[in-house]
Amino acid sequence: MSSWLDDISWNEKGLVPVITQEISTGKVLMFAWMNRQALEITADTGYVVYWSRSRSCLWRKGEQSGHEQIVKSIFLDCDSDTLLIQVEQKGGIACHTGRYHCFFKQLEHKNWKVAAPILKDPNTIYYKN
Known part of the structure; x- marks a missing residue:
């Protein structure tokens, strides 16, 4: 039996591009990448990874930021x-x-x-590694 993950055409690095859209406004928030594990965790937990x-x-x-x-x-x-992926942006x-x-x-x-303006100083949002 084929996994739903097998239906995706992963690139040569095992990644797929992801467009993230805010469901309430329809605005595109960001572009990123997922591998199989990230998508599986996202589907299982309901939080984007x-x-x-x-x-x-x-x-x-x-x-780190709380902006889930x-x-x-x-x-x-x-x-x-x-x-x-349509999301509610916290x-x-x-x-x-x-x-x-x-x-x-x-x-x-x-x-x-x-x-677009900076809404919050990133230095106050993220931890320093």
């Missing part, structure tokens, strides 16, 4: 190679920069302009 490519480890969104993402729906696209901050979402740089006249 991603794979950090830079640290090579799992990370539960909000584990509670899963409302998980969708697989038509090519089975991208996930859309604390109103999804970006590690202290902003509402990660897409805060807007192209204007071939220059990137910061188009």
Whole structure:
């Protein structure tokens, strides 16, 4: 019997791209990656867990900041190679920069302009390792 995880077209590194959307507003909050374990934990617990490519480890969104993402729906696209996860975003901050979402740089006249304010200083949100 095939696992639902086997229906996903994982890339050569065993990852799948994930778009995270706030269910109440429809706004895209962030883009990240998951491996099989991250997706399985996410589905089992109802809290979003991603794979950090830079640290090579799992990370539960909000584990340090408290800005958890509670899963409302998980969708697989038509090519089975991208996930859309709709969430309830706790604390109103999804970006590690202290902003509402990660897409805060807007192209204007071939220059990137910061188009969203910092809502909370990231130094007050995250632990120092």
